[in-house]
Each structure stands twice: as structure tokens, then as C-alpha cells.
Amino acid sequence: MITLQLVLNALALGMAYALVALGFVLALNAAGAINFAHGDLVVLGGAAAVVLAAWTGLPGILLLPLVALALGLAGVLAAHVAILPLARRPAEATFVATLALAAMIEQGLTVTLGAAPRTAPALAGSGAMEIAGVAVGRQPLAIIGVGGVLVAAVWFLLERTQVGRRMRAVAADRQMARAVGIPVRIYVTLSLALAGALAGVAGFLLGHQFLITPTQGAGHMLKAYIAVALGGWGSVPGALLGALAIGVFETFVSAQVGDAWASAALYVAVILVLAVRPSGLFGEPVGRRA
Amino acid sequence: MRRWLWRLVLVAVPIVGIVALPPLGHRLLTLVGIYALLGLGYQLVFGQLRALNLAQGALFGIGAYAAALSAPYVGGQAFLVSIFAGMVVAALAAAPILRLQSHYFALATLALASLVNLLAVHAEGLTGGANGLVGFTPGLPQGPILLGLVWFLLVPSILVYAAVFRGRMGEEARLLREAPLEAATLGIDGGLWRFLAFVAGGAYAGLAGGFSAALSGVVSPEVTGFPVMLLCLTSVVVGGVRHPLGAVLGAAVAVCLPELFRGLQASWLLAYAAATLVVVLWAPDGLAGLFDRSRPRLPPAMPERIAPVPGPQRLVLDRVSKRFGGVDALVDVSFALDRGEIVGLIGPNGSGKTTLLNAISGLEPADSGTILLDVRPIERLPPHAIARAGIGRTFQAPSEGEPREAGLARVLATEAVFLLLDEPAAGMTDREREALVRLLGRLRDAGRGIVLVDHDVALMTRVCDRLVCLDGGTVIAEGSPEAVRADPRVRASFLGLPANAA
Structure with a gap:
């Protein structure tokens, strides 16, 4: 049965995935290559929330900027370790470097926090609240609220500010951006910082309902990857829509047949879509030149 | 070694x-x-x-x-x-x-x-x-x-x-x-x-x-898990992605490292991932590349003598058209090329010269029209099949670190009958240019048919038997170099001269 709670859960999951995918596509466009460590930055965000909560005892809503800041720094580090040094090499070098970085984060978390699942603090209290006589979970509402605000903020940054315009210029054509005097490295770093912060927030938000284990990174990355591939490679709105669709699909299908078969259906769908439309559901915003 | x-x-x-x-x-x-x-x-x-x-x-x-x-x-x-x-x-x-x-x-x-x-x-x-x-x-x-x-x-x-x-x-x-x-x-x-x-x-x-x-x-x-995949990928990168010994060296490191770092328990994987990153950053050819530097590749050599080749006699384009979105890149382009003939393709930037070569070689198949080798239609074949049917081409830029003639040498080695040469003289010195002119002459004498794209109208006039001038994807003039250069539309659109001056 489709209840209000189920709809809300679907939207919340989709919104959390959208934050992951938004960071993924920002990093992708800035680096010109996939950041395989992006999913592990999500996990790192959840872990950071757990650790910071234990240290500071702050409530969830105040932890949020701290987690974003910490993961923003992690994004800067990722840019300087695995992305900027390889800018002149084939994209596969970045693939492998970020995969290695992902493994380092995963193993680092396993060694320091252990493999046992952790729970991130709730953002605005756990449990349910009553709206118009219907009980709805607080965390899903908080996720939708925070996610909506962040997506709007990123949209404003990219579309309405000079910094955002420059970030888009670097993403669209690195050579040309350099030619008109934009310090490309700084804007690539900035994009990765933003991507990291978004990943961290997403990890924090997901980590209350879905627990945090070091091995989850690949799954998060895969979903963002799917969202971006289906939504049109490099398209920011496409990635958001793709992520929302995956969240809704997973919630409703797994309510029917369970998590495992919902994931299986998703992977089969991806392979089928790519088989029929080799450039994603909506095509690439930029065509290839012979 | x-x-x-x-x-x-x-x-x-x-x-x-x-x-x-x-x-x-x-x-x-x-x-x-x-x-x-x-x-x-x-x-x-x-x-x-x-x-x-x-x-x-x-x-x-x-x-x-x-x-x-x-x-x-x-x-x-x-x-x-x-x-x-x-x-x-x-x-x-x-x-x-x-x-x-x-x-x-x-x-x-x-x-x-x-x-x-x-x-x-x-x-x-x-x-x-x-x-x-x-x-x-x-x-x-x-x-x-x-x-x-x-x-x-x-x-x-x-x-x-x-x-x-x-x-x-x-x-x-x-x-x-x-x-x-x-x-x-x-x-x-x-x-x-x-x-x-x-x-x-x-x-x-x-x-x-x-x-x-x-x-x-x-x-x-x-x-079946991702760690196995990661181990495979990282060991190949650490050992050397293409070197014959890369896989076995990488595997040796992947197996021995955890034994060496037994005391570290699970963190050997951390050390292994870090090692992979270090190799990607500083030793892109892996461990095998450290003791066996890949020898510099010899550029392909120009053939000493150019022998006649069997194959089709004539390349015919009939009303070839191509659109990109709303832009007409080629509109009803028709011309023919025989063996032993050099046809020069001229026209302003963006007039469709490279697109035409791409359409003939199948990289950007034409939307309509036919392209025949003798009587065989080739416009629907994939690029490698068109190449095997006897059409070779070169690109404006050779791959990085190669001499300019490398692409041409490779294409000659395929013994293609018809050669589509996209600005082969770009960036050449006068001496290299003269060598190219002599080579083109020898190719013509050996029964090759050539489509040549270049901006140097003097060179084109000297080398080509005929010129075809494109503008906005349309053939605006075709004929002997002198006739095409004198054509008022060519003078206006391409040569930038007043249309009526003699």
C-alpha cells in the first residue's frame, strides 16, 4: 500500500541521493573524469558526524556545517592528491587514482572505526511527528528540507554568481577558461570542495536511517554514477532528476520485492537503457567531435 | 632486461x-x-x-x-x-x-x-x-x-x-x-x-x-565482490598495465605485501591502496616500467617505392548531404575521382571540407546520397570496412609525439587506392612541402586517386588536376584550377577578392 510515509521516505531517499549525485557531477565536470572516491566521501561524512557528535555533543543541526566543512577539506585533499596531478594524463589515470583513494578511505575507516555499523545523530530529533493527523518521520522531513535548501543554494551559486559562472566555464572548456584568465586549478579545487561538502552532508543525512559501514562507498558512488549516466552526462538538473528517480524507484520496488531484488532491477535497467541509448536517457549535453 | x-x-x-x-x-x-x-x-x-x-x-x-x-x-x-x-x-x-x-x-x-x-x-x-x-x-x-x-x-x-x-x-x-x-x-x-x-x-x-x-x-x-576487482585493477597498475611481466609482478606484490605486513592486520590493504596511488602518480608504467623502459617507438617509414595497387577504379559522390542539428554541413555534394588524379578541395573555414572527408570515410555517415567505389555503394559501411574497400585518409593533427608524415606513412602502408589528405602540408617548412609535392606526384603516377585539402591556393593550383570549391556545404565551383580561381563566387567567398576583378 502506498502511504504518505512511504512517499515521504521515497522523496527523502531521492533527495539524499540527489545531494550525492550533485557533488558527483560537479566533481566530474570540474575534473573531466569520474571521482570513484565520491561514494567514500559520503561514508566519511557519516563517520565524521558520528565522531564529531561524540566529541562535541552538539545537536544535529549544528553538526551539519561542521561535517560540511570537514568534508569540504577532504574534497580539497582529494583534488590535490588524485585529480590535479593527473590533469594531463588519460582519464583512466584519474579513474585508477580515485579508486585507490576510495580504497584508502574505506580501509582507513575500517582500521580506525571498525567494520561494525554506526548510527549518525538525527538532524532534528528522531521518531515521528503528527501533521494534520498523520504521523510522519522527522528525519525524512529534515532530509527533504535540508536537501531542498542545499540544491537551491548550489543552483544560485552556479547560475547567479561570478564564482559559479567561472566554475561552469572551467567545466565546459578548461583550455578556454585558462585562456581568458580564470585560475583553473583554484576553481577545480573549489568544485571538489563543494562536491565533498555535499557528499558529507548526504552521508550525515543517510547515516541516521541507514547506518554507516565502511564498505558502503561503492554503492553510493554507483547510484550517483547511474543518476548522471541516465540524466545526461554532465547535466546538473539531469543528475538531480536521475537521483530522485532512483530513490523513488528503490523505495517502492523494495517495498514490493525487498532491497536485493530492487537493486538487481536497477542494475538490469541500467544495462538495458545503455544498450538502447548508449549516451544515456537524455543524451550528452556536449556532442563528440570527429 | x-x-x-x-x-x-x-x-x-x-x-x-x-x-x-x-x-x-x-x-x-x-x-x-x-x-x-x-x-x-x-x-x-x-x-x-x-x-x-x-x-x-x-x-x-x-x-x-x-x-x-x-x-x-x-x-x-x-x-x-x-x-x-x-x-x-x-x-x-x-x-x-x-x-x-x-x-x-x-x-x-x-x-x-x-x-x-x-x-x-x-x-x-x-x-x-x-x-x-x-x-x-x-x-x-x-x-x-x-x-x-x-x-x-x-x-x-x-x-x-x-x-x-x-x-x-x-x-x-x-x-x-x-x-x-x-x-x-x-x-x-x-x-x-x-x-x-x-x-x-x-x-x-x-x-x-x-x-x-x-x-x-x-x-x-x-x-564476486568489488575488492577482487580492485585487487585485479591495482595489481595490474602496480605491475605495469601493458608490460608482459606487469600482471605477474603486480600479483607478486599483492600476495606478498599482506604477508610482509602481517603485523598491520587489515591495514595492509590501506598500504596497498596507497602504493597504487603512488605508482599512478609517479611511475605510470608500473614496476615493470622501472627496469624495462619502453623503447621509443620508431615512426612509420615512408615506403621507398610506391607500387601500383589493385582495387577500384573510381570514387563517385552523388548528392551527399549531412546535417548537424539545424546546420546544413553538406548539401547535395557530387563529384567523381579517378585513379591517377588529384582533386583539391578548397573553401573557407567551416565550409564542410573535413565533414566531406568524414562522410566519405564513414566517420560521420552521410544522411542522404550515395558514395560508390566503382559500382559498390559504401556510404552505409563502418569506417574500417570503407578503409578495407580502398579508401585511406589522414587527419589534421598526428598523434602526440609523432612526426608529421607518420599518419601519411601509415595510410600508404594500407595500400589504399584513394587517399583523402586533410591539410598534410600544414605547419611544414618549404623543403618539407616540396618533398610532399614530389610524393603526391609519385602517388598519382602509381595510380592513386587523391583528395587534397589545403589552404595554400598556390600549392593547390600547382599540384591538383581539378579543384572543387565548397561554401556552406555546397559545391560552388568545380573545374581546372585556373577556371575555379577565376570563378566570381570563389573569388568573393574564399579568396576574399572583388568578384569582378580580372
């Missing part, structure tokens, strides 16, 4: 290992061989063709399950079942995913791998679920025999790999990797290459998986 030396070492390793090592050493050496087989298969796809296949680990897992399921019935032949399983899954998956571009290919293979992993966990009737399969080893070779078998297959595989990629196949793979469009126009069938490499890679992954099942005695969903 001398070739015979490393061959000797390769053959000696398993023999010395069997004789001199304790059982634990046997086990480790077997494991090195297994990962090396997995990595060798991966080198075909990732190293040679630069395709980021993320399903190699899953194919390894499929091989392991195939061996575990079939061993009770067929004994040692279970390894053949493993090979077969890896190949079949790779071949079935190939149809939808092999034509995908890099990041979509990586995604599709990742989705395939995740699917295999899910099935291993949840198809309990077949796979035993999370507990996996046990008790299948009695019919399978063990200990030193397994070690011997693994290395008996590995060593010849490495030698064959080295021999195959040293010569012409290595050069084809390099072109597919670095200049796929040029590769296609040289008649190299990239699709077939990718298919064979992917299926052969699957065979090696399956075999390695089967051996690993025999070695460990347990097959559980972990063998």
Missing part, C-alpha cells in the same frame, strides 16, 4: 618453488599465479585497449562458482567449465555494452558486476547464498600439482602475450587506444578487437577463478 633472462626466470620460478618452498610457500606461489592469470586477461582489455572494465572480478567469481558446481561431476575438467563460463558471460554481456564509450562502459560493467554479486548472495538454491559452497575439492588438483598446473598455463600465456603485442598487433592496439578514429580509417576493426579481448579476458578470469576455488576450497559471494 634481456628477453632470454626474464623467460628463464619465469620458467624457473615455479620449478624452484615446487622443489624448495614449504607448503605455505606453495600456496602463496599458486596464488601469485592465479592473480597473474586474472591480471593478464585484464591487461588485454584495460591495458591494451584502455577500456575500464569493472566486471573482471565478477567473471573471476563466475569461474570460481562454475568450478565448485561442476567439480563433483567432472573432476579436474571443472577448470574447462570455468574458462567456458567466463567466456560465455563475457560474450553475452558484450553485445549491449562493448560499443559504449569509456565512462558508460565502466558503468555498465560495474552494474553487471553488482548484479553477479547480488545473484551470488541471493540465488541460494544455486550458490549456497552467503554461506557459499564447500566440499567440492576432492576431484580437483591440490598442492604442488595445482601450483604446477597454474604456472604451466601462465608462463606460455605471458610469452604469447609478449610475442603478439610486440609486432603489428601491438601497433594496432596502440592506435585503437590513442587514436581510435585513425585506427578505424586504417581498416582496424575496433569492435572485433574489443570483443575478442573482452572474451579472452573473460576466459582468463574464469580460469583464475576456477583455480582459486580449488586452492581455497570455499566459494562464497566474496569472490
Whole structure:
């Protein structure tokens, strides 16, 4: 049965995935290559929330900027370790470097926090609240609220500010951006910082309902990857829509047949879509030149 | 390093290992061989063709399950079942995913791998679920025999790999990797290459998986998991992605590192990932590249003498059109080219010259119109088939670090009858230009037909038998160089001269 709670859960999951995918596509466009460590930055965000909560005892809503800041720094580090040094090499070098970085984060978390699942603090209290006589979970509402605000903020940054315009210029054509005097490295770093912060927030938000284990990174990355591939490679709105669709699909299908078969259906769908439309559901915003 | 030396070492390793090592050493050496087989298969796809296949680990897992399921019935032949399983899954998956571009290919293979992993966990009737399969080893070779078998297959595989990629196949793979469009126009069938490499890679992954099942005695969903894929990828990168010894060196490091860092417990993986990152950043050719620097490639040589070639007599374009979105790139372009003739294609920037060459060579197939070699229509053929039918072409820029004539030399080596040359004189010195003019003359005399694109109208007038002038995708003038240069429309649109002046 489709209840209000189920709809809300679907939207919340989709919104959390959208934050992951938004960071993924920002990093992708800035680096010109996939950041395989992006999913592990999500996990790192959840872990950071757990650790910071234990240290500071702050409530969830105040932890949020701290987690974003910490993961923003992690994004800067990722840019300087695995992305900027390889800018002149084939994209596969970045693939492998970020995969290695992902493994380092995963193993680092396993060694320091252990493999046992952790729970991130709730953002605005756990449990349910009553709206118009219907009980709805607080965390899903908080996720939708925070996610909506962040997506709007990123949209404003990219579309309405000079910094955002420059970030888009670097993403669209690195050579040309350099030619008109934009310090490309700084804007690539900035994009990765933003991507990291978004990943961290997403990890924090997901980590209350879905627990945090070091091995989850690949799954998060895969979903963002799917969202971006289906939504049109490099398209920011496409990635958001793709992520929302995956969240809704997973919630409703797994309510029917369970998590495992919902994931299986998703992977089969991806392979089928790519088989029929080799450039994603909506095509690439930029065509290839012979 | 001398070739015979490393061959000797390769053959000696398993023999010395069997004789001199304790059982634990046997086990480790077997494991090195297994990962090396997995990595060798991966080198075909990732190293040679630069395709980021993320399903190699899953194919390894499929091989392991195939061996575990079939061993009770067929004994040692279970390894053949493993090979077969890896190949079949790779071949079935190939149809939808092999034509995908890099990041979509990586995604599709990742989705395939995740699917295999899910099935291993949840198809309990077949796979035993999370507990996996046990008790299948009695019919399978063990200990030193397994070690011997693994290395008996590995060593010849490495030698064959080295021999195959040293010569012409290595050069084809390099072109597919670095200049796929040029590769296609040289008649190299990239699709077939990718298919064979992917299926052969699957065979090696399956075999390695089967051996690993025999070695460990347990097959559980972990063998299909992403860590196996990561181990395969990182070990090949650490060892050297294309070097014949890369897979075995990487496997040796991957197996020995955890033994060395036993005290660190789980953090050896952390050290291994960090080592991989260091190698990617500072030693892109891996460990093998440290002691065996790849020799600088000799640029392809121009043929000494240009012999006549058999093949079609005439290339005919009839009303060829091409649109990009709302832009008419080519509109009803028609002309013919005979053997022994040089036709110059002139026109302002963006007038469709390169698009026309792309349409003829099949890189950007025409929307309408026909292109005939004698009577054979070729406009629907893929680029490599058009190249094999007798049309060669060069591109404006050679691949990085190559002399300017390299592309032309490669195209001449294909013995194409008709040559489409896109600005071959760009950036040449006067002396090089004169050499090119002489070469074009010799090609004409040897019965080649040439379409030449260049901006140097003086050179074109001197070399070409006819000129065709394009403007906005339309042929605005065609004829002898003098006639075309005198044409008022050509003077206005291309030469920038007043249309009526003499």
C-alpha cells in the first residue's frame, strides 16, 4: 500500500541521493573524469558526524556545517592528491587514482572505526511527528528540507554568481577558461570542495536511517554514477532528476520485492537503457567531435 | 632486461618453488599465479585497449562458482567449465555494452558486476547464498600439482602475450587506444578487437577463478565482490598495465605485501591502496616500467617505392548531404575521382571540407546520397570496412609525439587506392612541402586517386588536376584550377577578392 510515509521516505531517499549525485557531477565536470572516491566521501561524512557528535555533543543541526566543512577539506585533499596531478594524463589515470583513494578511505575507516555499523545523530530529533493527523518521520522531513535548501543554494551559486559562472566555464572548456584568465586549478579545487561538502552532508543525512559501514562507498558512488549516466552526462538538473528517480524507484520496488531484488532491477535497467541509448536517457549535453 | 633472462626466470620460478618452498610457500606461489592469470586477461582489455572494465572480478567469481558446481561431476575438467563460463558471460554481456564509450562502459560493467554479486548472495538454491559452497575439492588438483598446473598455463600465456603485442598487433592496439578514429580509417576493426579481448579476458578470469576455488576450497559471494576487482585493477597498475611481466609482478606484490605486513592486520590493504596511488602518480608504467623502459617507438617509414595497387577504379559522390542539428554541413555534394588524379578541395573555414572527408570515410555517415567505389555503394559501411574497400585518409593533427608524415606513412602502408589528405602540408617548412609535392606526384603516377585539402591556393593550383570549391556545404565551383580561381563566387567567398576583378 502506498502511504504518505512511504512517499515521504521515497522523496527523502531521492533527495539524499540527489545531494550525492550533485557533488558527483560537479566533481566530474570540474575534473573531466569520474571521482570513484565520491561514494567514500559520503561514508566519511557519516563517520565524521558520528565522531564529531561524540566529541562535541552538539545537536544535529549544528553538526551539519561542521561535517560540511570537514568534508569540504577532504574534497580539497582529494583534488590535490588524485585529480590535479593527473590533469594531463588519460582519464583512466584519474579513474585508477580515485579508486585507490576510495580504497584508502574505506580501509582507513575500517582500521580506525571498525567494520561494525554506526548510527549518525538525527538532524532534528528522531521518531515521528503528527501533521494534520498523520504521523510522519522527522528525519525524512529534515532530509527533504535540508536537501531542498542545499540544491537551491548550489543552483544560485552556479547560475547567479561570478564564482559559479567561472566554475561552469572551467567545466565546459578548461583550455578556454585558462585562456581568458580564470585560475583553473583554484576553481577545480573549489568544485571538489563543494562536491565533498555535499557528499558529507548526504552521508550525515543517510547515516541516521541507514547506518554507516565502511564498505558502503561503492554503492553510493554507483547510484550517483547511474543518476548522471541516465540524466545526461554532465547535466546538473539531469543528475538531480536521475537521483530522485532512483530513490523513488528503490523505495517502492523494495517495498514490493525487498532491497536485493530492487537493486538487481536497477542494475538490469541500467544495462538495458545503455544498450538502447548508449549516451544515456537524455543524451550528452556536449556532442563528440570527429 | 634481456628477453632470454626474464623467460628463464619465469620458467624457473615455479620449478624452484615446487622443489624448495614449504607448503605455505606453495600456496602463496599458486596464488601469485592465479592473480597473474586474472591480471593478464585484464591487461588485454584495460591495458591494451584502455577500456575500464569493472566486471573482471565478477567473471573471476563466475569461474570460481562454475568450478565448485561442476567439480563433483567432472573432476579436474571443472577448470574447462570455468574458462567456458567466463567466456560465455563475457560474450553475452558484450553485445549491449562493448560499443559504449569509456565512462558508460565502466558503468555498465560495474552494474553487471553488482548484479553477479547480488545473484551470488541471493540465488541460494544455486550458490549456497552467503554461506557459499564447500566440499567440492576432492576431484580437483591440490598442492604442488595445482601450483604446477597454474604456472604451466601462465608462463606460455605471458610469452604469447609478449610475442603478439610486440609486432603489428601491438601497433594496432596502440592506435585503437590513442587514436581510435585513425585506427578505424586504417581498416582496424575496433569492435572485433574489443570483443575478442573482452572474451579472452573473460576466459582468463574464469580460469583464475576456477583455480582459486580449488586452492581455497570455499566459494562464497566474496569472490564476486568489488575488492577482487580492485585487487585485479591495482595489481595490474602496480605491475605495469601493458608490460608482459606487469600482471605477474603486480600479483607478486599483492600476495606478498599482506604477508610482509602481517603485523598491520587489515591495514595492509590501506598500504596497498596507497602504493597504487603512488605508482599512478609517479611511475605510470608500473614496476615493470622501472627496469624495462619502453623503447621509443620508431615512426612509420615512408615506403621507398610506391607500387601500383589493385582495387577500384573510381570514387563517385552523388548528392551527399549531412546535417548537424539545424546546420546544413553538406548539401547535395557530387563529384567523381579517378585513379591517377588529384582533386583539391578548397573553401573557407567551416565550409564542410573535413565533414566531406568524414562522410566519405564513414566517420560521420552521410544522411542522404550515395558514395560508390566503382559500382559498390559504401556510404552505409563502418569506417574500417570503407578503409578495407580502398579508401585511406589522414587527419589534421598526428598523434602526440609523432612526426608529421607518420599518419601519411601509415595510410600508404594500407595500400589504399584513394587517399583523402586533410591539410598534410600544414605547419611544414618549404623543403618539407616540396618533398610532399614530389610524393603526391609519385602517388598519382602509381595510380592513386587523391583528395587534397589545403589552404595554400598556390600549392593547390600547382599540384591538383581539378579543384572543387565548397561554401556552406555546397559545391560552388568545380573545374581546372585556373577556371575555379577565376570563378566570381570563389573569388568573393574564399579568396576574399572583388568578384569582378580580372
